Amino acid sequence: MALRDNVASVSGWRWRAEADGDRSARARAIILGLVLLYLLLFLTSLGSGASDTSFWSVFSGWLGGGTDSLPLRDRVVIWDIRLPRVVLGSLIGASLAVSGAVMQGLFRNPLADPGIVGVGPGAGLGAITVIVLGNTVLEPVIGIFGIYALPLAAFFGGIVSTLLLYRVATRRGQTSIATMLLAGIALGALAGALSGILVYAADDQELRDLTFWGLGSLAGASWAKIWAAGPIILAALAAAPFLARGLDAMVLGEASANHLGIRVQRVKNCAILTVAAATGASVAVAGGIGFVGIVVPHLLRLTIGPEHRYLLPASALLGACLLLVSDATSRMVVAPAELPIGIVTATLGAPFFLWILLRQRGLLDL
Amino acid sequence: MAIDIDNLSVRLGRNQVLHKVCLSVKPGTVTAIVGPNGSGKTTFLKAVSGDLPFEGDVKVNGETLRYMPPWQAAAHRAVLPQASSLSFPYTVREVVKLGLLGGRSGATPAEEKRLPEKALERVDLSGFAGRFYQELSGGEQQRVQLARVLCQVWLPVLDGRPRYLLLDEPVSSLDIKHQLIIMNIAQTFAASGGGVLAVLHDLNLTARFADQVAMMHRGRLVASGTPNEVFNDELVSDVFECRIQVGVPPAENRPYVLPQSAQISVKSSF
Numbered sequence: 022m023a024l025r026d027n028v029a030s031v032s033g034w035r036w037r038a039e040a041d042g043d044r045s046a047r048a049r050a051i052i053l054g055l056v057l058l059y060l061l062l063f064l065t066s067l068g069s070g071a072s073d074t075s076f077w078s079v080f081s082g083w084l085g086g087g088t089d090s091l092p093l094r095d096r097v098v099i100w101d102i103r104l105p106r107v108v109l110g111s112l113i114g115a116s117l118a119v120s121g122a123v124m125q126g127l128f129r130n131p132l133a134d135p136g137i138v139g140v141g142p143g144a145g146l147g148a149i150t151v152i153v154l155g156n157t158v159l160e161p162v163i164g165i166f167g168i169y170a171l172p173l174a175a176f177f178g179g180i181v182s183t184l185l186l187y188r189v190a191t192r193r194g195q196t197s198i199a200t201m202l203l204a205g206i207a208l209g210a211l212a213g214a215l216s217g218i219l220v221y222a223a224d225d226q227e228l229r230d231l232t233f234w235g236l237g238s239l240a241g242a243s244w245a246k247i248w249a250a251g252p253i254i255l256a257a258l259a260a261a262p263f264l265a266r267g268l269d270a271m272v273l274g275e276a277s278a279n280h281l282g283i284r285v286q287r288v289k290n291c292a293i294l295t296v297a298a299a300t301g302a303s304v305a306v307a308g309g310i311g312f313v314g315i316v317v318p319h320l321l322r323l324t325i326g327p328e329h330r331y332l333l334p335a336s337a338l339l340g341a342c343l344l345l346v347s348d349a350t351s352r353m354v355v356a357p358a359e360l361p362i363g364i365v366t367a368t369l370g371a372p373f374f375l376w377i378l379l380r381q382r383g384l385l386d387l
Numbered sequence: 388m389a390i391d392i393d394n395l396s397v398r399l400g401r402n403q404v405l406h407k408v409c410l411s412v413k414p415g416t417v418t419a420i421v422g423p424n425g426s427g428k429t430t431f432l433k434a435v436s437g438d439l440p441f442e443g444d445v446k447v448n449g450e451t452l453r454y455m456p457p458w459q460a461a462a463h464r465a466v467l468p469q470a471s472s473l474s475f476p477y478t479v480r481e482v483v484k485l486g487l488l489g490g491r492s493g494a495t496p497a498e499e500k501r502l503p504e505k506a507l508e509r510v511d512l513s514g515f516a517g518r519f520y521q522e523l524s525g526g527e528q529q530r531v532q533l534a535r536v537l538c539q540v541w542l543p544v545l546d547g548r549p550r551y552l553l554l555d556e557p558v559s560s561l562d563i564k565h566q567l568i569i570m571n572i573a574q575t576f577a578a579s580g581g582g583v584l585a586v587l588h589d590l591n592l593t594a595r596f597a598d599q600v601a602m603m604h605r606g607r608l609v610a611s612g613t614p615n616e617v618f619n620d621e622l623v624s625d626v627f628e629c630r631i632q633v634g635v636p637p638a639e640n641r642p643y644v645l646p647q648s649a650q651i652s653v654k655s656s657f
Contacts, residue, residue, distance in 0.1 A: 040516075040517045041480060041504070041516050041517055042478035042479055042480030042481060042503075042516035042517040042518070043478075043480055043516075044478065044481075129474045129475075130474055131474060131475065266488060269485060269488065270485060270488055272473055272474070272475060272477065272485075273468075273471050273473070273482075273485065274468070274471065276433075276436070276438045276466075276468065277466070277468055277471065279437065279438070279457050280436060280437075280457075280460075280461060280464075280465065280466040280539075281457075281461055281485060281486070281488050281489055281539065282457050282458035282459075282460070282461025282462070282488065282489035282491075283457060283458075283488070284456070284457055284458075285457070322475055322476060323476070326476070326477065326478065326481060327475035327476060327477055327481075328477075328481060
């Protein structure tokens with residue numbers, strides 16, 4: 022008992038569960054808080070930027086009869102520059118965080134992340150192929166799909182690598198976590214090598230595009246990009262809540278989930294499709310934005326618990342919030358220029374994650 | 388109404404690990420599967436749970452298991468696996484609540500809210516609801532899982548059909564008090580009209596609590612019947628490969644096996 026008390030006091034840094042173990046009330050309160058935080062960040066982001074169009078002019082403009090009453094310049098700044106950026110950032114933040122949460126639930130491992138286990142690189146390879154070969158070898162094919170070619174290629178890159186990974190790591194219905202991580206590393210290396218060949222063949226402009234694309238950025242946000250990636254991401258986000266029950270059951274293992282009445286294979290298929298779609302689309306329009314998918318679900322599990330019916334919507338909200346904050350930071354640090362957002366999320370996210378791991382060391386086995 | 392197992396065979400790779408097992412698990416009874424390590428007990432239970440592909444036929448209350456979708460099977464039976472580890476910080480209550488996922492506990496919605504607490508009380512874990520599952524000892528985790536399984540089939544009979552508990556070594560890491568508590572739960576479940584099929588290692592617990600014993604040896608069912616019928620010196624000695632004398636006290640009329648009466652026949656190869 023003494024040992025148990027000791028463990029409890031050491032682990033007192035994280036939020037303790039309620040005495041009756043029911044964290045749903047707290048989860049709902051935190052989700053409500055995240056909704057409010059998101060709305061605040063949404064309006065703040067809309068009202069801040071390189072130009073002096075301010076939050077208050079946006080706000081009073083809206084109050085006084087919609088955006089039409091604003092000066093034309095402000096209207097363009099808000100409607101064509103800031104709003105697409107805020108919308109795209111929200112979509113991508115939500116999609117990365119939810120993909121991470123679903124992936125971790127599917128593999129029953131808090132370290133699974135589309136970026137780490139090779140899905141991201143697969144989607145990246147698809148996108149790089151279009152960037153480099155789009156104007157030459159693949160032009161006839163790309164021409165058919167137009168602006169949708171890039172997200173589609175990333176989408177299929179993501180799906181193919183997810184499926185490969187799952188095939189390799191799963192045997193007789195049991196997914197081996199070690200195999201999954203190793204296979205993910207191998208798959209990432211392979212995708213990296215193939216991307217390398219394309220980089221080798223690329224010209225200077227393509228190289229520059231590739232480099233910035235790889236760092237991740239919301240700088241090119243436009244309504245066209247939102248129309249290309251938004252529907253895929255929204256569909257994936259809409260599908261996620263239906264996975265919650267199955268993912269909760271899967272936490273006990275696939276056999277037990279089946280005993281509880283879950284169609285395990287169907288849940289796996291849906292989860293794989295959701296992750297591949299969301300990751301593929303996000304990577305395509307914004308490049309490689311790291312650590313959102315690991316940090317956000319992990320942080321939320323510590324506060325509201327791992328039940329997916331709360332974890333998934335909360336991840337979407339916190340992911341969107343995090344990306345809006347990171348985007349604001351990326352624009353402020355070196356204003357009037359801006360940093361690629363992937364640099365910001367990794368710079369903020371990686372040390373924070375290390376800190377969590379240090380605090381948790383020896384207490385709970387990951 | 389029963390779980391009827393007819394000529395069940397299982398292959399794992401090239402090895403045939405189960406050979407044409409026939410058994411009937413009747414409602415109102417506790418059936419124990421006993422046998423030495425590697426005799427196919429767990430494989431048998433897994434096949435009956437629907438985890439493994441098998442040849443032969445398993446019927447649950449007259450319906451063929453093979454054609455049953457998971458949600459339907461989940462309404463008929465709950466399964467306690469040997470060990471469950473979780474990778475996320477679930478509270479005990481959250482784990483037990485997973486048993487209610489299928490929505491066929493049989494309790495009213497009002498009752499269902501308190502069901503995790505009630506189930507925990509049954510397995511002698513009142514007050515543990517707010518603890519983290521990962522911080523519990525092995526025996527406590529095992530009882531949390533049993534509470535979850537009980538939630539799934541809270542009423543032993545639903546819509547006039549008996550329901551079943553399939554338990555794989557439910558008392559393997561428990562102290563003697565909790566062994567008795569868990570076996571009592573199984574007995575009560577059966578007495579209320581449900582059926583229980585459990586893999587057990589302890590022959591004495593089996594003798595005391597089982598109505599039917601199925602003894603397995605090298606993937607075959609070598610005997611089934613009441614403990615008194617199955618536990619005889621010759622059969623037990625043969626199956627467990629050591630000389631055992633089964634005792635029967637006159638009052639209880641249940642056989643017992645003492646380690647003092649058993650002798651290992653060591654092959655003298657050196």
